[in-house]
Every structure is written in C-alpha cells, then in structure tokens.
Amino acid sequence: MDLEHEKRLTDVEARAKSNTNRINELKERQDNFDELVSSVKVLAEREVRLEDDVKEIKADVKELTSIPAKRWETLVTKIVVLIASAVVGFLFAKIGM
Secondary structure: OOOOOOOOOOHHHHHHHHHHHHHHHHHHHHHHHHHHHHHHHHHHHHHHHHHHHHHHHHHHHHHHHHHHHHHHHHHHHHHHHHHHHHHHHHHHHHHHH
C-alpha cells in the first residue's frame, strides 16, 4: 500500500506543480490585461480632450471665416446708403432745395 500512496502523492505533487504554473500564467495574463485596461482608459481621456480641442478649433474657424462676410455686408450697406443719399440729394437739387 505504500507504493500506491507514493504514486498518488507523486501524482498530486505533479498536479500541484502544473496548477502552480497555470496560476502563474493566469497572473501574468491578468497583469497584462490590467495594463491594457489602464492604457485604454488613458486613450479614452485623451480622445475626450482631443474632441474638445476639435470643437474649439471648429468654432474659431467658423468665427474667422465669418469676418470677411461681415466686412462685405458692411461695405454693401455703405454703398447702398451712399447711392440712396446721392439719389435723394439729386432729387432735392432738382426741386431746388
């Protein structure tokens, strides 16, 4: 019976060693997974900041592109006022005022 116990003990020790190796591999995989999760979290935070920066840039570009349009509108308004004033002045001159 000692031989049978010795064989069973040897099998249990081999299984324990195998399990220890598997546990160590799982620990390493879990550490790698935790590192990956941390990296994804950092990337997500950067993506949010990048999105905010892009929104700011778009707003700035929109504002900058509207400046020439505002200048053009101002110029057209002044030309219309000038023409209207000239017509009114001409009419007043014609009627002798």
